[in-house]
Amino acid sequence: MDANFWKGKRTLITGFEGFMGSNLTRRMLSYGAKVIGVDITVKRKETILEKDDYKRITAINSDVSQYGQIKKIISRYKPEIVFHLAAEAIVGKCNSNPVRTFTSNIEGTWNLLEICRQEACAKAIVVASSDKAYGSHKILPYKEEAPLSGNHPYDVSKSCADLISYMYHNTYKLPVAVTRCGNVFGPGDFAFSRIVPDTINSILSNKKFYIRSDGEFTRDYVYVDDITDGYILIAEQLEKKILSGNAFNFSYNHPISVFEMVKKIDHIGIAVNSIEEQLPFYTVVMGLKVDKIETVQSEGVKVCFISVGDTHIELLEPISDESPIKKFLEKNGQGVHHIAYATDDIVKTVVDLKGKDFRLINEQPKQGAGGKLICFVHPKSTFGVLTEICQKAELH
Numbered sequence: 001m002d003a004n005f006w007k008g009k010r011t012l013i014t015g016f017e018g019f020m021g022s023n024l025t026r027r028m029l030s031y032g033a034k035v036i037g038v039d040i041t042v043k044r045k046e047t048i049l050e051k052d053d054y055k056r057i058t059a060i061n062s063d064v065s066q067y068g069q070i071k072k073i074i075s076r077y078k079p080e081i082v083f084h085l086a087a088e089a090i091v092g093k094c095n096s097n098p099v100r101t102f103t104s105n106i107e108g109t110w111n112l113l114e115i116c117r118q119e120a121c122a123k124a125i126v127v128a129s130s131d132k133a134y135g136s137h138k139i140l141p142y143k144e145e146a147p148l149s150g151n152h153p154y155d156v157s158k159s160c161a162d163l164i165s166y167m168y169h170n171t172y173k174l175p176v177a178v179t180r181c182g183n184v185f186g187p188g189d190f191a192f193s194r195i196v197p198d199t200i201n202s203i204l205s206n207k208k209f210y211i212r213s214d215g216e217f218t219r220d221y222v223y224v225d226d227i228t229d230g231y232i233l234i235a236e237q238l239e240k241k242i243l244s245g246n247a248f249n250f251s252y253n254h255p256i257s258v259f260e261m262v263k264k265i266d267h268i269g270i271a272v273n274s275i276e277e278q279l280p281f282y283t284v285v286m287g288l289k290v291d292k293i294e295t296v297q298s299e300g301v302k303v304c305f306i307s308v309g310d311t312h313i314e315l316l317e318p319i320s321d322e323s324p325i326k327k328f329l330e331k332n333g334q335g336v337h338h339i340a341y342a343t344d345d346i347v348k349t350v351v352d353l354k355g356k357d358f359r360l361i362n363e364q365p366k367q368g369a370g371g372k373l374i375c376f377v378h379p380k381s382t383f384g385v386l387t388e389i390c391q392k393a394e395l396h
């Protein structure tokens with residue numbers, strides 16, 4: 001990296017107040033670049049940017065999906081380098097609002113690239129993408145040439161933005177490169193639905209921590225400074241007319257599973273003839289506490305959650321003859337019915353499982369106890385144990 005390269009460089013950073021944007025902005029300021037920061041929220045409370053930083057940034061509150069606004073900014077400031085990080089980047093939010101995801105992440109990208117094409121000022125454009133742009137593949141780790149086949153709103157938005165970036169290079173020779181990272185961690189990430197901030201926050205505030213996947217998925221975790229280094233290096237090379245039209249995976253090549261960081265089973269389901277009859281065993285003999293009792297009409301069961309440390313036992317009592325629990329009891333008698341693993345993205349988990357040839361009982365998540373979204377994996381695929389995947393009620 002060449003700090004001199006950046007002195008006085010007009011550098012546009014979209015999403016500059018976000019986690020990665022704010023880290024990149026601080027680095028650019030330390031190199032003496034003239035930062036034009038665009039973000040849909042400006043001067044938020046939670047950011048690592050300080051008051052003095054704002055004195056040195058041209059901070060613009062703008063939406064990348066608004067062509068007219070971005071056109072004005074680029075025509076006026078004529079950036080020499082563009083880092084495009086603005087995006088709806090929280091998977092849960094993307095699932096809740098796919099259209100907003102597409103306008104921010106896809107339309108935002110084409111607006112920016114199209115305006116850069118018209119203005120012909122930028123000598124380097126780095127587009128922040130994600131390894132999720134690859135979708136789900138059986139062959140891992142992903143290679144840059146792997147097909148882009150996202151399946152869910154965030155993933156698809158990134159697959160599309162990447163293809164659009166390639167197109168602007170191929171057809172218009174725009175100096176654009178794409179970066180694809182796994183999980184990034186470091187200071188300035190205030191998205192507490194992400195595993196690293198969530199874990200740290202739970203530890204600091206002495207709160208229960210919930211793993212929102214089954215913990216087995218392996219992902220790369222890369223420190224934000226290393227990602228920033230990568231962005232900067234690519235921009236410097238693009239200016240020298242090298243690397244344009246390429247994509248780059250960023251990784252330590254050491255994927256770890258969530259279970260290597262923390263471990264959690266959401267609950268163990270036990271089929272019972274009568275909750276009332278069994279409850280004294282758990283409460284009086286075992287000294288455990290009942291968390292809640294509720295009825296799930298759609299499944300024809302009454303359920304009772306009993307806390308055991310950080311996890312739960314779920315007693316399941318049938319309330320109708322059609323209940324799957326009734327059928328289970330008739331066939332097997334009382335006993336362990338299933339093990340449930342929590343996930344933060346049930347749709348992705350289901351797709352991953354399908355990709356690995358697991359047999360699913362229900363592919364479409366349905367509502368279970370506590371408003372959770374649930375799917376069941378057939379015991380034939382899981383060595384005889386009926387396995388539930390569940391996602392906490394609120395979407396992030």
Ligand SMILES: NC(=O)c1ccc[n+]([C@@H]2O[C@H](COP(=O)([O-])OP(=O)(O)OC[C@H]3O[C@@H](n4cnc5c(N)ncnc54)[C@H](O)[C@@H]3O)[C@@H](O)[C@H]2O)c1
Pocket residue numbers: 014015016017018019020021038039040041062063064065084085086087088089090103104108128129130131180181182183184185191
């Ligand atoms: N954090 C990660 O683990 C990770 C991994 C891979 C890729 N990425 C990608 O890197 C980029 C930055 O991610 P992040 O972790 O800093 O996310 P972030 O949510 O912290 O930052 C994104 C920023 O973009 C802004 N933004 C959203 N929609 C906008 C719009 N329409 N117009 C203008 N600004 C808008 C948000 O306000 C936010 O400040 C994103 O493109 C993301 O997809 C992040």
